[in-house]
Amino acid sequence: MDPVRNPYSPGAGRKPAALVGRDDALRAWATALRRAERGRSDQPFVLYGLRGVGKTVLLSEFRRNASKRKWIVAQIEAGSGKTLRELLGEALYEPLADLARPSAGKRLLKALRTALSFKASYDMIGTWSFGFDLSASDGDGGGADTGILDTDVRRLLRDLADAAEEEQVGMAVFVDEAQDLDVTELTTLCTIAHAAAQDEWPLLFAFAGLPSLPRILAEAKSYAERFQYSKIQQIDETVVAEALTIPAVQEDAQWADDAVALVVARSGRYPYFLQQYGQETWNVAAGPVITKHDAELGIAQGNHQLDTGFFRARWDRATPAEQQYLRAMAVDGDAGSSSGEIASRLIRKPKSLGPTRAALINKGLVFAPEHGMVAFTVPGMAAFIARQIHP
Ligand SMILES: Nc1ncnc2c1ncn2[C@@H]1O[C@H](COP(=O)(O)OP(=O)(O)OP(=O)(O)O)[C@@H](O)[C@H]1O
Ligand SMILES: [Mg+2]
Known part of the structure; x- marks a missing residue:
C-alpha cells in the first residue's frame, strides 16, 4: 500500500x-494535573521499563x-553530557518566552527575573531577552545563581510554580533517561520534588528511565519510596491489536484477524516491534485488506530492519570486550544472568569484569535488576546475539 x-x-x-x-497512567496524570490546579500536590511519577516499551512517548503525552x-512545562533528556542546569535552562526558554509580557502579574515577572539569574549561573556570555526590559519593573526575583545546585534549582522551580499558580495553572518537569543524571542532580530533583509535594506548590515531576531507575532513586533519597511508580511493559492483551488496527482504519485500510494475531504474537506485544512489523507489513501489502501472507512477509522484513537498526546500533556501541560479556549473558536469554556465572563462563575473576559491567550499564545496554545480577535493557537482545555469526 x-x-x-x-x-x-x-x-x-x-x-x-x-x-x-496506557489509559491508567494517563488517567492518573490527568487527575494529578487537576488536583495541582486546586492546590493539592502529588508525589512524582516514575515510568520505568525496558528499551522500546514506550516510556518517552508516554512522558511526551503527559507533557502535551x-x-x-496551559501549564508551564520543561522536558529534558539526561545523558547527553549536558548538566542539569543547562538542560533545564534550555528547556525553559521557549515556554517562558511564550508567557512573558510586560503586563504579566507580579509573580510571573519575579519568576522571569529568577530564570534570568539561573541562565547566568551557567552561561556567562549569553542572556535571554523576553522582548521587554525586566529590570525596569520593580520587584524581587533573581538569586538563582549562587552556584549551589540545590539552592538555584529550588529557587527557580519555586518561583516558576508560584508564577504558574498566579496564572491558575501549574508547572511540570519531565525528565527522560533519568537514570543518566548524576547522583547530585538526581538527589537535588528528588529533594525539591519532595519539598514541592509537602508544601503544596503546584509543581509536578515525571521521571522516565530504565528498570534500574526505582533502585537508583531509592539510593539517591529514601523518601523516593513514596514516588508513584509505574512499570511500563508490553501492551495489554486486551487492547494490543488496536495499535495496529486503529491507525490502519484511519488510512482506509483493514487488517484481517489472522494477520493481526500473527503480528501481535511475533512482537511479544512490545510497542517498538509492533510499529516496525506494522510499517513493513503495510508496505508489502496490496490492500485494502492486510492478509496473513502480508504479515508473514512484513515480519521477515521487520526482523531484518530490527537486526540492522534497533539491535545492531546497540551492539555496535559495545567494545569487543563488552561484546564478549554480552555474549556470555545471551546464554541465559532475556531473563538476566548472575555476574559470577558470567565470570566463570569467561574464565575470569568476577572482580576483573567489574569495569566492563559498569561500562555496559553506563551505555544503557544492561542494568542490574538486583545485586549481583545483570540483564539486557533491550528486549530480544539475547536472541539477536545468538543469531549473529561469531568470529
Ligand atoms: N502505547 C503505545 N502504543 C503504540 N505504540 C507505541 C506505544 N508506546 C510506544 N509506542 C511506539 O514504540 C516505539 C518506542 O517508543 P519509545 O521511544 O517511547 O520507547 P522508550 O521506552 O522510550 O524506549 P527507550 O528506552 O529506547 O528510550 C515508538 O516507535 C512508538 O511509536
Ligand atoms: Mg525513551
Whole structure:
C-alpha cells in the first residue's frame, strides 16, 4: 500500500498514531494535573521499563496534556553530557518566552527575573531577552545563581510554580533517561520534588528511565519510596491489536484477524516491534485488506530492519570486550544472568569484569535488576546475539 500513507512509526520517541494501553497512567496524570490546579500536590511519577516499551512517548503525552491546560512545562533528556542546569535552562526558554509580557502579574515577572539569574549561573556570555526590559519593573526575583545546585534549582522551580499558580495553572518537569543524571542532580530533583509535594506548590515531576531507575532513586533519597511508580511493559492483551488496527482504519485500510494475531504474537506485544512489523507489513501489502501472507512477509522484513537498526546500533556501541560479556549473558536469554556465572563462563575473576559491567550499564545496554545480577535493557537482545555469526 502507499508508503506515503503508512501510519506506523518505529523509532525512539516517535508518537504512535494510536497510543494504546496506557489509559491508567494517563488517567492518573490527568487527575494529578487537576488536583495541582486546586492546590493539592502529588508525589512524582516514575515510568520505568525496558528499551522500546514506550516510556518517552508516554512522558511526551503527559507533557502535551499539561501544555493543553496551559501549564508551564520543561522536558529534558539526561545523558547527553549536558548538566542539569543547562538542560533545564534550555528547556525553559521557549515556554517562558511564550508567557512573558510586560503586563504579566507580579509573580510571573519575579519568576522571569529568577530564570534570568539561573541562565547566568551557567552561561556567562549569553542572556535571554523576553522582548521587554525586566529590570525596569520593580520587584524581587533573581538569586538563582549562587552556584549551589540545590539552592538555584529550588529557587527557580519555586518561583516558576508560584508564577504558574498566579496564572491558575501549574508547572511540570519531565525528565527522560533519568537514570543518566548524576547522583547530585538526581538527589537535588528528588529533594525539591519532595519539598514541592509537602508544601503544596503546584509543581509536578515525571521521571522516565530504565528498570534500574526505582533502585537508583531509592539510593539517591529514601523518601523516593513514596514516588508513584509505574512499570511500563508490553501492551495489554486486551487492547494490543488496536495499535495496529486503529491507525490502519484511519488510512482506509483493514487488517484481517489472522494477520493481526500473527503480528501481535511475533512482537511479544512490545510497542517498538509492533510499529516496525506494522510499517513493513503495510508496505508489502496490496490492500485494502492486510492478509496473513502480508504479515508473514512484513515480519521477515521487520526482523531484518530490527537486526540492522534497533539491535545492531546497540551492539555496535559495545567494545569487543563488552561484546564478549554480552555474549556470555545471551546464554541465559532475556531473563538476566548472575555476574559470577558470567565470570566463570569467561574464565575470569568476577572482580576483573567489574569495569566492563559498569561500562555496559553506563551505555544503557544492561542494568542490574538486583545485586549481583545483570540483564539486557533491550528486549530480544539475547536472541539477536545468538543469531549473529561469531568470529
Ligand atoms: N502505547 C503505545 N502504543 C503504540 N505504540 C507505541 C506505544 N508506546 C510506544 N509506542 C511506539 O514504540 C516505539 C518506542 O517508543 P519509545 O521511544 O517511547 O520507547 P522508550 O521506552 O522510550 O524506549 P527507550 O528506552 O529506547 O528510550 C515508538 O516507535 C512508538 O511509536
Ligand atoms: Mg525513551
